[in-house]
Structure formats: structure tokens, C-alpha cells
Amino acid sequence: MLNIHNLQTSVEGKEILKGINLQVNAGEIHAIMGPNGSGKSTLASVLAGKESYEVTGGEVLFDGKDLLDMAPEDRAREGLFLAFQYPVEIPGVSNINFLKTAIGEIRAYKGLDPLSSKDFLKLLKDKQELVELKASLVNRSLNEGFSGGEKKRNEILQLAMLEPKLAILDETDSGLDIDALRIVANGVNKLRSENNAFVVITHYQRLLDYIVPDFVHILYDGRIIKSGTKELAFELEEKGYDWVKDELSAQASPSL
Amino acid sequence: MEKGIFNNFYTYLTGAFAGRQQAARLTEPGWLTEKREAAFALFAEKGIPSRKSEEWRFTNLEKFLSHEFKFQQEVIPERSGLALEELEASRIVIVNGRFAADLSDPIPDGMTFLDTKAALADARFAEKLGTVADFPDNPMLALNTAFFSEFSVLHIEAKAVVEKPLHIEHIYTSHASAAFIAYRTLVVAEKLSEATLIETFHSEGGAPVFVDFVSEQQVDEGAVFHSHMINNVGENVCFVQHREVCQFRNSVLNNSNISLGDAGMIRNDLNFRLKESGTETNLLGAYLVTGEQHVDNHTLVDHQMPHCNSSELYKGILHDKSRAVFNGKVFVRQDAQKTNAFQQNNNLLLSNQATVNSKPQLEIFADDVKCSHGSTVGQMNKDALFYLKARGIGEETAGRLLMQAFVFDILSRIEIPELRDFTEELLHKKLHTENLVIA
Numbered sequence: 001m002l003n004i005h006n007l008q009t010s011v012e013g014k015e016i017l018k019g020i021n022l023q024v025n026a027g028e029i030h031a032i033m034g035p036n037g038s039g040k041s042t043l044a045s046v047l048a049g050k051e052s053y054e055v056t057g058g059e060v061l062f063d064g065k066d067l068l069d070m071a072p073e074d075r076a077r078e079g080l081f082l083a084f085q086y087p088v089e090i091p092g093v094s095n096i097n098f099l100k101t102a103i104g105e106i107r108a109y110k111g112l113d114p115l116s117s118k119d120f121l122k123l124l125k126d127k128q129e130l131v132e133l134k135a136s137l138v139n140r141s142l143n144e145g146f147s148g149g150e151k152k153r154n155e156i157l158q159l160a161m162l163e164p165k166l167a168i169l170d171e172t173d174s175g176l177d178i179d180a181l182r183i184v185a186n187g188v189n190k191l192r193s194e195n196n197a198f199v200v201i202t203h204y205q206r207l208l209d210y211i212v213p214d215f216v217h218i219l220y221d222g223r224i225i226k227s228g229t230k231e232l233a234f235e236l237e238e239k240g241y242d243w244v245k246d247e248l249s250a251q252a253s254p255s256l
Numbered sequence: 257m258e259k260g261i262f263n264n265f266y267t268y269l270t271g272a273f274a275g276r277q278q279a280a281r282l283t284e285p286g287w288l289t290e291k292r293e294a295a296f297a298l299f300a301e302k303g304i305p306s307r308k309s310e311e312w313r314f315t316n317l318e319k320f321l322s323h324e325f326k327f328q329q330e331v332i333p334e335r336s337g338l339a340l341e342e343l344e345a346s347r348i349v350i351v352n353g354r355f356a357a358d359l360s361d362p363i364p365d366g367m368t369f370l371d372t373k374a375a376l377a378d379a380r381f382a383e384k385l386g387t388v389a390d391f392p393d394n395p396m397l398a399l400n401t402a403f404f405s406e407f408s409v410l411h412i413e414a415k416a417v418v419e420k421p422l423h424i425e426h427i428y429t430s431h432a433s434a435a436f437i438a439y440r441t442l443v444v445a446e447k448l449s450e451a452t453l454i455e456t457f458h459s460e461g462g463a464p465v466f467v468d469f470v471s472e473q474q475v476d477e478g479a480v481f482h483s484h485m486i487n488n489v490g491e492n493v494c495f496v497q498h499r500e501v502c503q504f505r506n507s508v509l510n511n512s513n514i515s516l517g518d519a520g521m522i523r524n525d526l527n528f529r530l531k532e533s534g535t536e537t538n539l540l541g542a543y544l545v546t547g548e549q550h551v552d553n554h555t556l557v558d559h560q561m562p563h564c565n566s567s568e569l570y571k572g573i574l575h576d577k578s579r580a581v582f583n584g585k586v587f588v589r590q591d592a593q594k595t596n597a598f599q600q601n602n603n604l605l606l607s608n609q610a611t612v613n614s615k616p617q618l619e620i621f622a623d624d625v626k627c628s629h630g631s632t633v634g635q636m637n638k639d640a641l642f643y644l645k646a647r648g649i650g651e652e653t654a655g656r657l658l659m660q661a662f663v664f665d666i667l668s669r670i671e672i673p674e675l676r677d678f679t680e681e682l683l684h685k686k687l688h689t690e691n692l693v694i695a
């Protein structure tokens with residue numbers, strides 16, 4: 001579904017991703033872990049199409065299509081979804097109007113008829129229950145005045161409404177208490193299927209108790225330096241990031 | 257001669273004055289003829305204000321007044337009832353400045369509306385003409401005083417609480433050649449009255465029209481006066497308004513000034529004189545300009561006495577080669593201790609060929625006051641735009657959603673639902689976002 005080959009990007013002349021390789025197939029859940037500043041959000045943003053990141057090398061195929069060549073909105077319409085680490089507050093745009101517009105545009109892109117207001121509201125009600133988000137929040141301006149946890153749950157609500165093929169969750173667990181974390185994880189688990197895939201970016205192994213990954217990758221200094229199964233996450237939690245760093249420098253200078 | 261504009265229109269006016277005075281002498285009281293004489297002398301000397309005058313630096317009337325504007329014969333409008341049909345209101349129609357009784361509704365109890373003849377015959381109002389906006393040096397006011405053809409009065413009786421809004425529809429009809437329309441109104445809201453006045457401005461298209469409108473308003477002690485202006489004239493109209501409002505003890509004045517139409521040019525001078533203590537003044541403004549539209553709002557909130565609150569929020573969006581001017585003066589005079597004055601003007605500048613001149617101007621001579629002001633000119637918020645696009649919303653739609661939200665911040669504060677809906681419709685029409693609204 002997603003094929004990243006030797007992806008390199010820079011921001012304001014600074015090299016951040018230094019050759020990422022990653023393959024995600026339908027039905028899989030991948031976790032990406034790594035210390036702050038290693039480039040996790042950069043990877044997510046580049047995949048979603050944020051303009052301020054310059055791709056300096058490599059390629060990304062999404063269902064065989066050149067992802068990097070598409071406008072951000074087309075990536076979303078093709079089924080890519082990014083749950084933002086820091087969702088943006090947009091005063092004056094109501095959550096509900098926003099969702100309806102997004103669904104309308106995605107359906108139009110796919111050549112589908114617009115959803116009737118009734119069907120839309122029915123869908124919204126179902127999904128809202130899934131993420132346990134109060135109706136009053138759904139009617140408010142997009143993310144405006146939402147708590148950190150409410151913003152994250154709102155991201156998952158959007159995910160549930162848009163039903164993407166590939167969802168990237170950028171530290172959706174950060175700042176969530178255990179109840180909110182369970183709600184978010186529960187939402188993801190209900191949405192996962194043979195036909196979609198998730199890339200879960202996280203700092204902590206904790207989330208992976210709830211969303212069990214098929215693969216775990218460690219991103220460090222713009223590279224994936226280690227990949228494994230969910231046991232890798234436990235090992236990382238136990239030994240800390242220094243362990244990987246040490247291993248890495250041991251590899252880099254074997255003569256020592 | 258000084259820094260004015262002395263173009264063909266000026267020459268036409270100065271040539272026409274004597275003849276008009278002669279005719280006016282037959283119908284108008286002597287004091288008015290004299291007033292016109294004095295005003296004309298000033299106008300003749302100063303001319304139409306040019307960009308060399310500080311107040312007109314960013315609005316070049318020479319450009320807009322290059323047509324051969326002339327006084328025109330009376331015309332009947334093609335239709336009235338152009339806005340706010342759903343609103344439960346009493347409608348007054350003013351055609352090219354003149355009260356059209358046959359198109360208007362009866363006036364609610366507690367209010368009186370007088371046409372030119374009745375107004376000039378009633379000493380209570382006639383003697384106020386030109387005394388609220390009494391600035392003998394102002395050539396634009398002088399132009400109106402010398403040449404206005406119609407004068408109507410809205411009177412709200414003391415203690416009258418009029419629930420039903422009064423909706424004045426100003427219609428400028430289509431003319432075969434460039435038309436000059438100068439007229440004025442006077443509003444007197446007496447002690448402890450409460451009323452709502454909605455004014456909508458419309459035009460029929462055709463040849464260029466220059467509208468010169470003056471409104472003098474007196475809001476007496478304890479009165480509450482809600483006023484709304486929705487300017488919906490067409491691109492053939494150059495609309496210049498001077499509005500002078502005097503507020504007395506404990507009175508409340510709310511004003512919204514909405515320009516979401518196609519006007520070629522709008523210049524508003526809105527002055528609020530807070531003459532006694534305890535008053536409240538709330539000003540809202542929204543403009544959205546495209547093409548070569550030009551909207552200039554000059555506002556002045558003049559705190560003369562202690563314990564007055566004023567708050568002003570204007571927001572606008574500029575596209576294409578349009579231009580917007582915001583000049584917001586706030587004076588806090590020496591006696592005006594304990595003043596609270598807030599002012600903000602935010603602009604979205606969405607084209608590098610558009611221009612915005614935003615100038616807050618605070619002059620504070622009292623020491624125990626709370627004043628804040630701000631002015632921003634920005635582009636579309638990139639993070640917000642990306643967020644919307646990342647959800648599959650196309651660049652254009654995303655932009656419109658953000659623009660809509662920006663202006664909606666103003667419109668959502670209009671407390672009359674039908675009026676708010678009407679302004680939202682105008683916004684959607686202008687942004688082509690009709691299909692974006694959820695039922």
C-alpha cells in the first residue's frame with residue numbers, strides 16, 4: 001500500500017530525513033518510535049504533503065501512485081490520513097460543516113453522489129459514539145477551545161468519518177490520560193480491517209499495549225535504524241533510547 | 257484656492273448653484289437658503305477634497321468623480337422590497353434620497369417619519385439641521401449642505417420602546433447619464449427610548465451614480481439605539497456618507513457597517529461624539545472587496561466625558577486589485593477619565609495587487625483610562641489551510657471556508673437573526689460558498 005524508498009527531506013536547508021525506507025501493506029499496523037527531534041513528525045508531514053518540507057531525494061508510492069506528486073487534498077482523497085500531533089484551531093469553521101465539506105469533496109473526487117444530510121448526521125452520530133465525543137463539541141468551531149484530549153479524540157472522529165486506507169497517527173497518545181487513551185485505541189481497533197493500514201507514531205510503549213503493532217521501527221536522526229516486531233518496543237522501553245544509540249555507535253565504529 | 261479638486265463636476269456644481277438657490281427660495285425657509293449660501297462659499301473655495309488632504313490620503317475622489325455627474329429628474333424604481341423580506345419590520349423606502357410614501361409601511365407607534373416638507377416645517381427638527389454635524393471647514397459636508405435635495409427625519413419619542421425594527425431601504429434608480437444624489441437624514445432618539453434602525457442601500461445599475469449622504473443623529477439620555485448599515489449598491493455607485501452621532505448621558509449606541517456587495521467605491525465617515533458620561537458605543541464593520549472595489553471607513557470615537565465605554569471591531573478581506581482603508585480615531589479628552597476604549601481592525605490581504613491602509617489613531621489626554629488598539633494585515637493562515645487540505649478539502653474551498661470564518665466573526669455578532677442571515681447570504685454569494693452551508 002505504502003512504499004517509501006530512500007526518502008530524504010530538508011527544512012530551511014537543514015537535512016532532516018536522511019533516507020527512509022518503509023513498506024506498509026494492507027491489514028498491517030506499524031509503530032514508529034524514536035526520541036524527540038528524530039524526524040517522526042517530519043516524515044508524517046511530508047507524507048501528508050506539507051509544503052514547507054522539501055523533498056531532496058527518494059520516492060513514495062501509495063497504491064502504486066507517486067504520492068509526492070500529488071496535492072495534499074488529493075492524497076487525502078486517495079485515502080491517506082494524518083492525525084496531527086498538534087491539531088489546528090480554526091475559529092469560525094464549525095466542526096460539522098468542516099466534516100461535511102471534507103466528505104463532500106472526497107466523494108466528489110471518487111465520483112460518488114453527495115451524502116444526504118440525514119445519512120451524514122447518522123454517520124456522525126455513530127462515529128461520535130465511537131470516540132465518545134460530546135455532541136456539543138461537534139457543533140463548535142473546529143478544535144477551538146478544545147482540551148488536548150478532546151483535540152486528539154476529534155482527530156480520531158475525523159479518521160472514523162473519512163475511513164482512509166492509510167492512517168498515520170502522530171503521537172495521538174501524547175497528553176492523553178489512560179481513559180482517553182483507551183477510547184482512542186478502541187476507536188482505532190474498531191476501524192482496522194484487512195483493507196486498511198495504520199502507522200502509529202509514538203513515544204511510549206504504553207499505547208502499543210492497546211494498539212498491537214505488527215512491526216516496530218526505531219527512527220533516529222532521520223533514519224530507521226532498527227525494525228522488529230512488538231518485542232522491540234518492550235526492549236526499547238526497558239533499555240531506553242541510549243541502548244539504540246550505543247548500539248548504533250558501536251556499529252559505526254567497530255574498531256573501538 | 258488650495259488643495260482641492262476643481263474638475264468638471266466642480267465646475268458643474270458651482271455653475272448650478274445660483275439657479276438652484278433661486279428655485280429653492282420659493283419653497284425653502286430663509287434660514288436654509290442662508291445656510292446653503294455659507295456652505296457653498298466654503299465648497300467653492302476649497303473644492304472637492306483631494307489626496308493632499310490628510311483625511312483623503314488614500315481615497316482619490318478625482319478618480320471616482322471623473323464622470324459628468326448631474327442632478328437628475330425624479331424616477332420611479334423598478335421595484336422595492338430588495339432585502340430582508342423575512343424580517344418583521346416597518347419598511348420605509350427612500351428613492352434617490354426622497355421618501356416614497358406609497359412604497360412604505362405605516363410607522364410603528366412611538367416613532368414618526370417626516371419627509372422634506374414636513375421636516376422643514378417642524379421647528380424641532382429643522383433647527384437641528386447642520387448643528388449635529390457642524391464643521392464649517394469640512395468641504396464634503398458643505399457640498400451636501402449646499403446641494404442636498406431631500407431631508408427626512410426619524411423621530412423616536414421619549415420612553416418609547418419600539419420592538420419592531422424600522423427598515424429603511426435606500427434605492428438609487430437607474431439613470432441614462434451620470435447622476436448626482438445628495439440628501440440627508442436626521443435621527444432624534446429621545447430620552448429613554450429604544451429602537452432599531454436597519455438601513456440597506458441598493459442601486460439599479462446603469463450610468464454612474466455619486467451618492468452624497470449625510471446623517472445626523474442625536475441619542476438622548478438613557479436612550480438605546482441599534483443601527484445597522486448594509487451597503488449593497490452596485491459597481492456603478494460611488495457612495496460617500498458622513499454620519500455624525502452625538503450621544504448623551506448613559507445612552508447606548510450600536511452600529512454595524514457591512515459592505516459585502518459590489519459597490520464601486522464606498523467612503524464612510526462615522527463620527528461618534530460621547531458628549532456626556534456613562535455612554536456605551538459598540539461598532540462592528542465587515543468588508544469584502546474584489547476586482548477594483550474601494551472601501552474606505554473612517555471612524556472617530558470622541559470620548560469627551562468620564563466613564564464611557566467604546567468598542568470597535570472591523571474586519572475585511574481584499575482580493576484582486578481592490579483597496580481598503582481603515583482609519584480609526586479614538587480621542588480621549590482631558591475630562592474623559594475612566595474611559596474604556598477598545599479598537600481592532602484585522603485584514604486578510606489575499607492578492608499582491610490589493611492594498612490595505614489600516615491606521616488606528618489614538619489620542620489620549622486623560623491619564624486614568626484603559627485603551628487598547630490593534631491592526632493586522634495578514635495572509636491566510638497556512639497551518640489552517642494545510643489542515644483543511646489534509647482532510648481532502650481543495651485549496652479553493654479551504655480558502656473560502658477560512659474567509660467565511662474570518663468575516664463570520666463579525667456577522668455572528670449581529671443580534672437580529674434575519675439580518676444576520678441576510679448578511680451571511682451576501683457573504684456566501686460573494687465567496688461563492690452557497691453550497692457549503694449545512695442545512
Ligand SMILES: Nc1ncnc2c1ncn2[C@@H]1O[C@H](COP(=O)(O)OP(=O)(O)O)[C@@H](O)[C@H]1O
Binds near residue numbers: 011014016035036039
Ligand atoms: N518547520 C521546521 N523548521 C525548522 N526545523 C524544523 C521544522 N520542523 C522540524 N524541524 C526540525 O527537524 C527535526 C525533526 O523534527 P520532528 O520531525 O518534529 O521530530 P519528532 O517528531 O521526531 O520529534 C528537529 O530537529 C526539528 O527541530
Ligand SMILES: [Mg+2]
Binds near residue numbers: 040042170
Ligand atoms: Mg513529533
